[in-house]
Each structure stands twice: as structure tokens, then as C-alpha cells.
Amino acid sequence: xxxxxxxxxxxxxxxxxxxxYGRVTSYGAIATYLGAARSARMVGWAMNASxxxxxxxxxxxxxxxxxxxxxxxxxxxxxxxxxLESEGVKVKxxxxxxxENYFWDPSxxxx
DNA sequence: AGTGTGACACTGG
DNA sequence: TCCAGTGCCACAC
Numbered sequence: 001x002x003x004x005x006x007x008x009x010x011x012x013x014x015x016x017x018x019x020x021y022g023r024v025t026s027y028g029a030i031a032t033y034l035g036a037a038r039s040a041r042m043v044g045w046a047m048n049a050s051x052x053x054x055x056x057x058x059x060x061x062x063x064x065x066x067x068x069x070x071x072x073x074x075x076x077x078x079x080x081x082x083x084l085e086s087e088g089v090k091v092k093x094x095x096x097x098x099x100e101n102y103f104w105d106p107s108x109x110x111x
Numbered sequence: 112a113g114t115g116t117g118a119c120a121c122t123g124g
Numbered sequence: 125t126c127c128a129g130t131g132c133c134a135c136a137c
Contacts, residue, residue, distance in 0.1 A: 002116055009137090019129065026115030037120090038132040044118035045135070088118055114137090121131080 008034065011044035012054060015106050019060045021095040022087040023104035024065045024096060033106040048073060068100035 011034050019025055027047075028040035036042065043061070050056035058081040063069050066077060071080040071094055081091045090097040 028121095031119085033121085036133065039134065040119040041117050041132070042119090042134050045116085049135095058118080062117080062122095065119095075119055085123055116136085117134100119132090121129105123129085124127090 008036065008039070008042060009046040012043050013050060013056050015032035015110075016047070016050065016056050016061060018106065019057055019104055020109075022089060022102065024062055024066070024084070024099070024102045025087060025104045026062060026108065029103075029105045029107060030061070031070065032104050033110065044070065057083075060087075062096060062099075066095070068094040070102055073084055095098065 002090070012030060015030050015033060026040070027043040028037065030041040031037055034043075037095070047058045047061060050058050051073075058070060059068075059074070061070070068080050068091065070087045071078070074080045076082075081094060084091050084096070089102050096102060
């Protein structure tokens, strides 16, 4: 098995795991970093499968608007928002305030 | 092998 | 500036 043969999902998990504490990123940013800028939607799908993994901080991944779209997929109701707020991220009605302030772009940080 | 789906992103009005 | 529609790629059935 070649490590380079990693599926798109595996790569997404890897990047998601690299998201620093108190930071958030967008699906498109991860997709772009993986070389599939137009596959932002696929990143979200990958996150859906990440439910099987506990090491994937999916709550740190939001859409470009800073909206917690994936919250509905989390266990509880406000679990995702609680997790973000717990990390110091201000979330108002499923929307992150000052998104640019918390935004973490793997394309830039990891380069 | 083909069709449908999806936790998005972008462009146009 | 905001709302709606379209495009997109990869996975599941």
C-alpha cells in the first residue's frame, strides 16, 4: 500500500487533525490545500464519515460564511457551538463572529 | 457502468 | 448588499 494512495477522505482527516486549538477553517480551504478546490463539498462528506473517528475535530470546520452547517450532524443540538465557544471562538446563532480572526488556512499555515 | 447525492463555493441579477 | 441558481468533484448505491 502506498501512502500516496491515500484516499481523499484520509487527507481531509489529516488536515482537520492539524487544525490548531481555537482556530477554524472552511471546507474550501481544505479542498484547495488538497488540490481539489472545487471539491469543497466532498470535504464535508468526508467529515460525515469522520464520525467514526474521534480524532477529527470536525467542529472546527465550517463553511466559508462561518456558518456551522454541520451542526445538524453532531450528536446533541448545540454541541458543535459549545465546542467552539469552549475554545474561545465566539459563535452567534450558528455563525462565527470575526471569522477572519479565527480563520486558519492550511494552504498558508501548512503551505 | 451510470445516476444521485452532499457538513460548499462562486457568479449573476 | 443580499438572495437565488448553477457548477463541481468524489463517494455510495
